Amino acid sequence: MITIKSINQLLQQAKQGDVQAQNALGLLYLNGDNLAEDVEQAWYWFNEAAKKGFEGARLNLGKMYQKRLVKDFSDKPEKAETPLARRLMQLRKEALAEGMPLLNSDEINEEVRKRRVGYEI
Secondary structure, eight states: OOOOHHHHHHHHHHTTTTTHHHHHHHHHHHSSSOOOOOOOHHHHHHHHHTTTHHHHHHHHHHHHHTTTOOOOSSSOOGGGGGGHHHHHHHHHHHHTTTTTTOOOOOHHHHHHHHHHHHHHO
């Protein structure tokens, strides 16, 4: 059983950069185990670990997107409801301002579909 004390220890380890603690904290937030279920916090901690190359966190992020728990990408700024979505829109605007060609969501989905050929999800 997970206690408040163990959650606090896990949080401290996660804040110090421990990828296993970050991934575990993400799972706690995602499943609501002794914490309020919080998809954004789950995504945040999985993403922190994934940025450092932790494969388990990358897998968990993929599952979140696959299950449509995270809906961050949108071509329409008015649909950017979460802080993450707003940040993605900001980065998208900056890239467009610099002349970087970007794909729309249909083009992204097609590219993902092409790359998934031969892989079972």
